[in-house]
Amino acid sequence: MKKRYLVGIDVGTSGTKAILADENGRVEASCTRTYPLNTPRPGWAEQDPAWWWQAVKEALAQILSGVDKSAIAGVSFSGQMHGLVALDREGSVIRPAILWCDQRTEKQCAWITEKAGGLDQLVKRTNNQMLTGYTGGKILWLRDEEPEHFQKMVRFICPKDYIRFKITGIADTDVSEASGTGFFDVKNRTWHRELISLAGLDFGIFPEAHESTELAGHVTAEAAAETGLPEGADVYYGGGDAVIQAVGSGLAAPGVLGVVVGTSGNVSMGLDRYYDNPKGALQMFCSNEPGAYMTFGCTLTAGGAYQWYRNNLCEDAMEKARETGENVYDIMGRAAEQAGPGANGVLFAPYLSGERCPYPDANARGVFYGMSLKTTRGDMTRAVMEGVTYSMRQVADIIGDFCPCKKIILSGGGANSPLWRQMYADIFDLPVYTLSAAGEGGAYGAVMVAGVGAGIWKNLGEAISLLQVETETLPNPETQAVYRNAYAAYGEIYPALKPLFDKTAAMGW
DSSP states (O other): OOOOEEEEEEEOSSEEEEEEEETTSOEEEEEEEEOOOBOSSTTOOEEOHHHHHHHHHHHHHHHTTTOOGGGEEEEEEEEOSSOBEEEOTTSOBOSOEEOTTOOTTHHHHHHHHHHTTSHHHHHHHHSSOOOTTSHHHHHHHHHHHOHHHHTTOSEEEOHHHHHHHHHHSOOOEEHHHHHTTSOEETTTTEEOHHHHHHTTOOGGGSOOEEOTTSEEEEOOHHHHHHHOOOTTOEEEOOEEHHHHHHHHTTOOSTTEEEEEESSSEEEEEEESSOOOOGGGOSEEEEOSSTTOEEEEEEESOSHHHHHHHHHHHOHHHHHHHHHHOOOHHHHHHHHHHHHOTTGGGOEEEOOBTBBOSSOOBTTOOOEEESOOTTOOHHHHHHHHHHHHHHHHHHHHHHHTTTSOOOEEEEESGGGGOHHHHHHHHHHHTSOEEEETTGGGTHHHHHHHHHHHHTTSSSSHHHHHTTOOEEEEEOOOGGGHHHHHHHHHHHTTHHHHHHHHHHHHHHTTO
16 A cells, blocks of 8 residues: 655744655654744834745755655645735735734734723633734734725735645635634634624635634645645645644643743643633633644743844854854753753843733843843853743643643753753653654644544544654752742742833833
């Protein structure tokens, strides 16, 4: 019997990854192509969707080279959530996409919250706040600030939906992605028409929302010629990266905490039923199978904060890496290890793009605290790593109110660091595991969804069972007192500085 293949495509913020996996879940080829991020104003973030499409074509050409195309059983997608891609009547992109980390919509989010009757009434409808990163605020911003573009828009979709549109000609979305727009009735897995009407929006601009494993369409002849995918191949809807990446990392059962250290930080837990989300403290989304849900909180700069620190304050380590061929993060990690737990009293709050959870605040800013003449580069490096971990522990504490956390599945770039894995075990006081294929991120979750859709696996649980434990990291009892005190001190930074954040934001800083 001929081997069958699955293709997963993850449209990320810094690049697009495409992987080819066989029916046993083994990754046979992987390729990533990068692109820039535009920040035309402070707090803004945009990309040209043409960059994604070019990256997809290049990545697919690489992984499909020499492959029997007729053996491809399914294609599916993951992608950065909440981005607004506005399409005109011809299906052309009207303006650069406004991304998840863009913070320009604070006024619009406050307006729709008030229009809904306050936060409690909004959450009653959607089970989520209207966060500044969500797609809904971007639609309202476009209406308010760029009416000439808004009037041309006949449909909006999100980044990975745009790539699916380019491949199939179908401009729709899935329920996990729709959950992150702020206009979706998560409990009933459908658009909230009343809220859309209250906002004064035409329901016609909203894409149809389908289950992730549902067949979306087939590869068109034009897309086949551009990508190398076989014409007519089955294409499945897939899901937003915050959800499908957690699934692809082995997260399905309650009690298992998924921690993804990517550009942003996601802390999540799969749920087998719907739960109310009081005050919208977390994000409660539909998951990638019918009847399944996922709760999570997103911190806006996790690995992104560490990358910022590397690029701006670690030129010597970068130069050494260029000279020796070493990984720059290994060099930085050795300095951080010398600092020891608690970073000699230095704390770092990673609010470089504002924050989403546990503090939905576009005005929040990054902070180093506790520095002195004795502070070393190693202290600062470790403080950044620990600060990112503390911020994600705060999210986990809220999730623990739904279901006790028993262990962590760690993934994303940060999971490659043994030092960071130990920090997560010590600061969360939970065993930490990494699993095979977790390094492939959302693209592997897309493979799982395609495999379930194609009938290779009966459900996502069966697909997840193929993953193998690669590392286990247990908490170190000797660090508990240090981290308990440091975490408590970290928790006081944001409340203490909140008035200053608002004051400087009003000054345009």
